[in-house]
Amino acid sequence: MNYIGSETIETERLILKAQTLEEQKRLWEILMIPEVNKYYLTVPPKFKEKLLDWSKQEEFYKKNMKSAYNKDVFIWSIFLKENGECIGRISCQESGLDLSIRDVGWYIDPRYQGNGYGTEAAYAMIDYMFTKVNINKIVTGAAINNKASWMIMEKLGFKRQDKTKIVQYTFLDELTEDYSYTLDKEDWFTLKKNRGR
Ligand SMILES: CC(C)(COP(=O)(O)OP(=O)(O)OC[C@H]1O[C@@H](n2cnc3c(N)ncnc32)[C@H](O)[C@@H]1OP(=O)(O)O)[C@@H](O)C(=O)NCCC(=O)NCCS
Numbered sequence: 001m002n003y004i005g006s007e008t009i010e011t012e013r014l015i016l017k018a019q020t021l022e023e024q025k026r027l028w029e030i031l032m033i034p035e036v037n038k039y040y041l042t043v044p045p046k047f048k049e050k051l052l053d054w055s056k057q058e059e060f061y062k063k064n065m066k067s068a069y070n071k072d073v074f075i076w077s078i079f080l081k082e083n084g085e086c087i088g089r090i091s092c093q094e095s096g097l098d099l100s101i102r103d104v105g106w107y108i109d110p111r112y113q114g115n116g117y118g119t120e121a122a123y124a125m126i127d128y129m130f131t132k133v134n135i136n137k138i139v140t141g142a143a144i145n146n147k148a149s150w151m152i153m154e155k156l157g158f159k160r161q162d163k164t165k166i167v168q169y170t171f172l173d174e175l176t177e178d179y180s181y182t183l184d185k186e187d188w189f190t191l192k193k194n195r196g197r
């Protein structure tokens with residue numbers, strides 16, 4: 001693996017940049033929208049109240065930003081080129097002991113969803129992780145009810161596994177069934193070749 005951190009990634013309509021404190025309040029506001037956090041947040045439910053209170057979160061975000069430029073951190077804020085607005089976040093985090101096998105996460109401000117931004121950011125981030133960082137595999141999941149997210153995975157060549165997983169999401173009282181997906185480096189390069197880019 002090449003530890004190069006979250007370098008700036010430019011796509012047709014977006015700029016993905018390493019996080020700074022400046023946009024964190026906006027990102028927190030987006031994340032606290034129920035339709036955004038419903039199938040995204042998995043921190044233990046006992047933190048629910050704290051999560052909803054910016055005065056308590058600010059310290060956490062400030063601390064977090066100290067590692068934003070670390071070479072082993074792969075987390076980006078997503079900006080719209082058109083107006084410079086921060087519209088979401090995308091990440092590729094550790095998922096176990098083997099650091100070359102990683103998980104992914106993404107969210108987009110509901111005001112901007114349905115325009116292909118999620119797919120555009122995910123394609124660019126995943127390509128960066130396989131091509132430049134040289135990871136071997138992505139192992140991830142998405143709630144069966146979260147079609148927008150697993151549609152991105154399927155469009156980008158992720159393979160749905162036979163077994164589903166039961167997940168406790170932070171703000172949902174009931175347990176949720178998730179699809180599990182994997183994407184190997186070889187499959188990514190085959191997909192790219194077939195797409196002609
Ligand atoms: C998942 C998410 C990032 C997608 O962002 P987006 O910018 O709307 O994504 P896209 O516009 O690229 O759409 C992705 C696909 O899902 C489809 N889609 C979008 N919203 C949908 C919805 N509500 N229901 C079903 N399909 C939907 C789109 O049509 C598109 O498929 P297509 O290209 O075949 O038309 C966004 O819905 C989100 O932030 N969700 C909340 C956070 C979350 O759940 N994150 C993922 C955790 S695994």
